[in-house]
Amino acid sequence: MIYTPPVRPLRYVIAITGATGVALGVRILEILSKYDNIETHVVVSRWGIATMKFETDFDMKYIRELADKVYSSSDxxxxxxxxxxxxxxxxxxxxSMKTLAAIRSGYTDELITRAADVTIKERRPLLLVTRETPLSSIHLDNMKVLCDMNVIIFPPVMAFYTKPKTIEDVIDQTVGRILDCFGIHLDTFPRWNGLSEPNVVS
Structure with a gap:
């Protein structure tokens, strides 16, 4: 008898913390929700909910509509x-830098850091959209240690070569590059295709 493993959809864990930039996480969920073969498991920290209310018009009701599963950060x-x-x-x-530090040290007192800790130990892809500026040596050291563990450190740095006209353009380019890291290719933003005017450097 030949064993045929069950087929499951692609699954991604999306966590939103209290750092600024909640719209990036929401946009990722909006995009992934359009794929029938992708399942999203979402957890938003207490301060993530607070930042969402402050920075955006989104709420947890909308997050639940986009996600396949939503968990409490305390669960x-x-x-x-x-x-x-x-x-x-x-x-x-x-x-956030707090979450970064907790992941680096293995301090798993709530669900986001526990899920990240498990992702590292199971050798699965983990990407951190770290939000802070300027960076201290503490932040940089935490990032370096995690980077050496093959964690992807992804500060949301805007690209100017796309000539963004709106904040949505900036968000879509950043989100597109994040999803590139997981092999999810989008054509919703301009990609670098060389200089259209090669004489610009002469």
């Missing part, structure tokens, strides 16, 4: 806290 018993729950990567977007 460390949620499926995503276990290595036996298979997924294809985790994105913390935005990622």
């Amino acid at each position: 460390v018993s949620a499926p995503i806290s276990s290595g036996s729950f298979q997924h294809d990567g985790m994105i913390v977007v935005p990622c």
